[in-house]
Amino acid sequence: MSTAAIPKARYLPPKEAGSFRQILQLYETRQYKKALKVADTILKKFPDHGETLAMKGLILCFSEKKEEGHELIKKGLRNDLTSFICWHVYGLFYRSERNFEEAAKCYVHALKYAPDNTNILRDLALLQCQMRNWEGLITSRKSILSQRPNVRQHWTGLALGYHMVKNYELAENILSKYEETLKEPPKEDYEHSELLLYKSMIIFESGNVSRALEYLESIADQVTDKLSLMEYRAKYLLDLERLPEAVKAYTKLLRRNPDNKEYFLGLEKALGIKDDVEKKKALYQALAKQYKYSDLAKSIPLSFLSGEDFREAVRSYIVGLLSRGVPSAFVNLKPLYADEAKVKVIEEVALEFLKTLTHATNGTNGIDSGPDMDGDSTPTTYLWTIYYLAQHYSKIGEADLALEYITKAIEHTPTLVEVHMVRAKILKRKGDLVAASESMTTARELDLQDRFVNTKAAKYLMRAGKTDEAVNVVSLFTKNDAHGKGVADLHEMQAIWFLTEQGEMFNRLGKIGLALKRFEAVKKIFDDRWGDQFDYHQYCVRRGTMRAYVDLVQWEETLYSEHEYTRAAFDAIQTYISLYDTPKSARVAAEFEGLTEEERKKAIKKAKRERAKLNKKSETEKIANDDDPFGKSLENTTTPLEMAEQFWKPIADSPVKDPSWTWGEEIGKRKEHSAARVESETIDNTA
Numbered sequence: 001m002s003t004a005a006i007p008k009a010r011y012l013p014p015k016e017a018g019s020f021r022q023i024l025q026l027y028e029t030r031q032y033k034k035a036l037k038v039a040d041t042i043l044k045k046f047p048d049h050g051e052t053l054a055m056k057g058l059i060l061c062f063s064e065k066k067e068e069g070h071e072l073i074k075k076g077l078r079n080d081l082t083s084f085i086c087w088h089v090y091g092l093f094y095r096s097e098r099n100f101e102e103a104a105k106c107y108v109h110a111l112k113y114a115p116d117n118t119n120i121l122r123d124l125a126l127l128q129c130q131m132r133n134w135e136g137l138i139t140s141r142k143s144i145l146s147q148r149p150n151v152r153q154h155w156t157g158l159a160l161g162y163h164m165v166k167n168y169e170l171a172e173n174i175l176s177k178y179e180e181t182l183k184e185p186p187k188e189d190y191e192h193s194e195l196l197l198y199k200s201m202i203i204f205e206s207g208n209v210s211r212a213l214e215y216l217e218s219i220a221d222q223v224t225d226k227l228s229l230m231e232y233r234a235k236y237l238l239d240l241e242r243l244p245e246a247v248k249a250y251t252k253l254l255r256r257n258p259d260n261k262e263y264f265l266g267l268e269k270a271l272g273i274k275d276d277v278e279k280k281k282a283l284y285q286a287l288a289k290q291y292k293y294s295d296l297a298k299s300i301p302l303s304f305l306s307g308e309d310f311r312e313a314v315r316s317y318i319v320g321l322l323s324r325g326v327p328s329a330f331v332n333l334k335p336l337y338a339d340e341a342k343v344k345v346i347e348e349v350a351l352e353f354l355k356t357l358t359h360a361t362n363g364t365n366g367i368d369s370g371p372d373m374d375g376d377s378t379p380t381t382y383l384w385t386i387y388y389l390a391q392h393y394s395k396i397g398e399a400d401l402a403l404e405y406i407t408k409a410i411e412h413t414p415t416l417v418e419v420h421m422v423r424a425k426i427l428k429r430k431g432d433l434v435a436a437s438e439s440m441t442t443a444r445e446l447d448l449q450d451r452f453v454n455t456k457a458a459k460y461l462m463r464a465g466k467t468d469e470a471v472n473v474v475s476l477f478t479k480n481d482a483h484g485k486g487v488a489d490l491h492e493m494q495a496i497w498f499l500t501e502q503g504e505m506f507n508r509l510g511k512i513g514l515a516l517k518r519f520e521a522v523k524k525i526f527d528d529r530w531g532d533q534f535d536y537h538q539y540c541v542r543r544g545t546m547r548a549y550v551d552l553v554q555w556e557e558t559l560y561s562e563h564e565y566t567r568a569a570f571d572a573i574q575t576y577i578s579l580y581d582t583p584k585s586a587r588v589a590a591e592f593e594g595l596t597e598e599e600r601k602k603a604i605k606k607a608k609r610e611r612a613k614l615n616k617k618s619e620t621e622k623i624a625n626d627d628d629p630f631g632k633s634l635e636n637t638t639t640p641l642e643m644a645e646q647f648w649k650p651i652a653d654s655p656v657k658d659p660s661w662t663w664g665e666e667i668g669k670r671k672e673h674s675a676a677r678v679e680s681e682t683i684d685n686t687a
Contacts, residue, residue, distance in 0.1 A: 010051065010080055016042050023055050032059050050080025054089040061093055069093070084114035091123065098531045100130050118147055122538075125157065129537040129553075134164040152178065153541045156195060159202070160546065164553075168206030175199045185222055191544035193224040198546040200232060209239045227256070228547075238270055246270035258291035264300055277304055295332070302336060310342060315349045322353065322388060325380045327418055330391040337395055347396075350389055357382045383412050390422055399430040417446045417453060424460055437464040444473070451477050459497065462505040470505075474498060494525045500568045507575060513631030519572035520634065523647060526565050530556065560650035566661070569647040573663045576644035579637070580670055641671050 012020060019038050026035035039056040042049060057072030073093055077086045091106030107124040114120060121144050128137040138161035145154040155178035162171035175195065179185075186192045196219040204212035213236040216229070223229045234249035250267040257263065264287070273279040281301060288297040298317050305313050314333075321329040336342045390406035393399075403426055409419040420443035427436035437460040444450075444457040454477055461470035471485055478486025478493075490498045503518030533556050540549035559565070628634075637643055648664050 010049070010083060012042070012046065012049065016045065020052060020055075023052070023059075027055065027059060030062075032063050035059050036063070048079050050076040050078075051083055051085045051089075052076070053079065054083075054086045058089045058092060061096060082113050084110040084112075084117060084120065087113070088117075088120050088123075091120075095123070095127070098527075100127050103127055104131065104133075116143070116147060118144060126534065126537045130534050132164075134161050137161040138165070149181070152191075152195070152544065156198070156544065156546055157541045159198075160541065160549075163202055163205075163550070168202050171202050172199060172206070175202070187222070188224060189222075190224050193222060194544045194546060196222055197225065197228055197232070201547060201550075204232075204236065209236055212236055213240065230256070234266060234270075238266060243270050243272060254287075254291070258287075258294040259296060261296055261300070264296055277306075277309075280304060281309060299332060302333075302342075306341070311345050311349065314342075314346055315353075318346070318349055318388075319353055322384045323381050325384050327384070327387070329384065329388050330395075334395070343396060347392060350385065350392065354382075354385050354389065357385060379412070383409060383416070386412070387419060387422065390419075390426065394422070394426045394429055399426060402426045403430075415446060417443045417450070420446065421453065421456065424456075428460065428463070433460070433464040437461045437466060441473075448476075455497065459501050462501045465505060465509060467502075467505065467509070470502075491521055494528075496522055496525060496564050496568070499525075500564070500571070503568065504571060507571065511630075512575060512579070513633075513635035515631070516572060516575055516634040517629070517631030519568045519575070519647075520631075522565065522568035523572070526560060526650075530559055558654060558656050561654040561656035561658075566651060569651060570661075570663055572647045573644045573667070576637075576640040576647075577663075577666060577670065579635070579640040580644075580674075641667055641674065 019042055023035050023038050023042075026032070026038065036056060036059055039052055039059070042052045043056070046052065053076030054073050055076075057069040057074075057076060060066075060069030060072065063069075070093065073086075073090055077083075077090055080086050087106050087110035091103045091110065094100075094103035094106060104124060104127045107120055107127065110120045111117065111124070121140050125137055125140040125144065128134070128140060138158065141154065141158035141161055145158050148154055155174055159171045159174040162168075162174065175198070178195075200212055200216045200219070203215055206212075213233070216232055216236065220229060230249065230253055234246060234253060237243075237246035237249055247267065247270040250263055250270055253260070253263045254267065268274050268280060268283070271279070271283065273283065284297055284301045287294070291297050298313075298320075301313050302310065302317065314336075318329065318333070321332065326332075333346060336346065386405045386409045390402045390409060393402035393405065403423070406419060406423045406426060409416070410423065413419065420439050424436045424439035424443065427433075427439060437457075440453075440457045440460040444453045447453055454473060458470045458474035461473060471487060474490065475486035478489040480486045481488055499518045499521050503515045503522070506512075506515035506518065533552060536549060536552060540546065540552070560569075634643070644663075644667050648667060651661060652664055
């Protein structure tokens with residue numbers, strides 16, 4: 001840019017120019033009050049200086065004066081449209097608002113007037129990562145690397161761009177060129193070790209597995225993460241079908257950690273016995289003897305054995321767990337319940353084992369082994385066996401039998417928390433939500449220090465419609481407001497389970513505004529999670545943890561397909577669609593339908609009293625910075641379909657698809673109907 005193109009108003013005398021540089025330094029160190037004082041001294045003499053106005057506005061935005069700050073930033077930009085600082089500042093403002101698209105546009109404008117500014121290029125590169133604009137990232141990283149080729153993160157940042165667009169050859173070449181710039185490879189350097197493993201991963205993903213293995217062997221001495229080295233080597237050998245070596249590799253991994261399922265499955269493949277049941281049976285028998293404390297060595301065979309082999313294996317497994325009093329025995333076996341034949345065998349084995357046990361309810365602590373007690377049996381074995389059977393019958397839909405067994409368990413040991421929790425679950429499945437909540441409350445009262453049981457009790461109370469009691473219970477473990485309620489703290493802690501359960505409860509009670517309020521809170525949590533990844537775009541590249549960063553990016557892509565989000569989203573979409581299908585006027589008319597004039601007047605008075613009570617309550621339960629704690633604006637929205645679409649769009653954009661997710665079609669049909677209705681009304685009005 002020529003000097004003639006620079007506005008004269010941008011120039012400051014040496015003293016003020018020094019003061020402006022001081023503002024930038026104070027902003028970087030977050031000394032906002034001092035920065036504002038310095039800015040004001042400049043603006044007294046030069047009130048139209050665009051860059052100072054913009055910087056003052058940005059600082060005000062971070063000092064909780066966002067509206068005033070935004071206006072100053074815009075004023076500063078209007079006063080100096082060709083200033084890269086003004087455009088950069090505007091971009092920083094949009095970035096703080098998480099409006100990444102507008103921020104990127106501002107950075108692009110800034111680069112027109114300062115194409116080699118490293119700070120702006122870096123900020124733009126981070127936004128391009130956030131928006132998954134990998135082609136743009138490559139361009140930005142090339143510019144940064146050309147200016148500062150002696151910094152490792154600039155090489156890895158460019159390699160990342162090529163990796164994300166699956167240009168593995170260029171990604172590898174970039175990392176290789178960086179290695180060539182090193183006079184001597186660092187020793188015992190974790191960040192360099194991660195770079196080498198990242199390069200190995202890129203070569204493997206390119207499909208050249210033999211070269212990936214060759215490279216991995218060459219860097220073995222420089223890699224500090226020995227476990228990843230062993231896992232990569234085993235995986236590469238298996239892919240190359242170098243099976244004897246792969247067997248040795250997976251055997252070493254199992255010695256290191258016999259509780260990793262992937263190692264067992266890898267060993268199966270390496271031995272070439274994936275489809276040979278007899279050989280797999282022999283393998284796991286040997287592994288169970290070698291790793292006697294490994295649960296996987298005993299539980300994996302249950303997934304492929306059948307007939308008498310399965311009966312023998314599952315008997316040994318169940319009896320072992322119940323004899324040791326393992327409460328999670330049912331959870332361990334739960335995956336097998338997809339197979340009806342195996343479920344039947346499990347039931348027979350558990351009942352046979354129960355018959356071998358004897359018990360009586362007279363004696364010390366209410367328990368007496370009796371003269372016929374088997375030598376290996378104990379009262380606790382009997383307890384955990386009937387506890388297991390209660391869960392078993394509940395799972396297969398035999399609620400009455402399940403209740404019979406869990407009642408025996410409660411009579412046996414009434415102070416055990418777990419038996420009351422299982423009883424609550426059985427009652428819930430049976431449809432008796434009130435009794436279920438009472439049983440879970442009993443469990444909670446047996447251990448007041450257990451937060452997990454507390455949350456379960458609150459959840460069951462909400463499902464039973466006991467709103468206030470549920471809030472009081474969950475507030476025992478929260479930082480409470482002046483009224484002793486912990487709802488605000490649960491928002492702060494992002495307790496999705498509570499927000500979703502409470503939203504569904506409010507929906508059932510007809511409190512639509514409150515329900516939508518909770519579902520919107522869940523959406524905000526996931527939006528925050530998506531936005532929070534921004535900090536890692538710089539951190540991971542700077543620290544060299546590229547493999548973990550790639551995992552993060554891939555996980556974030558599926559964020560909105562997680563059950564926690566889709567459950568709340570579909571609840572919200574369904575509610576908004578109901579608001580569209582039944583407008584407020586229709587809902588009010590339906591409420592008074594069939595009433596006499598006198599009854600109607602009474603209903604109106606009652607509604608007014610309830611509204612006044614609600615308004616009063618809103619003042620006491622108001623969450624910080626929330627002017628609509630009861631969601632009335634959401635319930636009375638004039639654009640319910642657009643609100644529903646905000647929940648649906650992230651799901652639709654997710655790479656994970658589920659044929660059962662049809663809410664997008666429901667919204668689309670209604671939008672088409674709405675557009676047709678508006679068009680028809682327009683024609684009628686014109687006519």
